[in-house]
Amino acid sequence: MPAPYSYDLRQKVINAIELDGIPKTEASQVFHVSRNTINLWLQRKEHTGDFLPKPNRPPGHSHQITDWQKFKAFAQEHGHKTSAQMAELWDDDISPRTISRALKKIGFT
Known part of the structure; x- marks a missing residue:
């Protein structure tokens, strides 16, 4: 842009x-x-009242998993389930792909 x-x-x-x-x-x-x-x-x-440019958003997007300690505990408890099952159990609306990426990020795979 x-x-x-x-x-x-x-x-x-x-x-x-x-x-x-x-x-x-x-x-x-x-x-x-x-x-x-x-x-x-x-x-x-x-x-x-002014003609300032609109503020730019930082690159990337808002991350759905922000509490990594909570997610690690969740992964320990539900790690035997599929990503789709884990996505359904997570508090927020989240995709199985996001669960997979998060598991990889914490080294759980």
């Missing part, structure tokens, strides 16, 4: 449109930013 445009550039574009009265199309050409992007910045400013 490309990095968002800098706040400085956003500010220059918005100021050129709002303060200097430059049409959006001209600002788009001068600053090499698409007209659609300018419209999105103006909409964001209208709704939030």
Whole structure:
């Protein structure tokens, strides 16, 4: 995913449109930013009061197993069962594949 445009550039574009009265199309050409992007910045400013970029999420995804001590105890107790059976017994909605990866991570396989 490309990095968002800098706040400085956003500010220059918005100021050129709002303060200097430059049409959006001209600002788009001068600053090499698409007209659609300018419209999105103006909409964001209208709704939030600023045109800051949306915060980026860190790479990866939220992990379903966060308490590894609890999972190790669970694996000791239910290690003789299949991953599918263990997934059904786990507190949260979790896939058998996630159980398999977690077992491998704790060295239980």
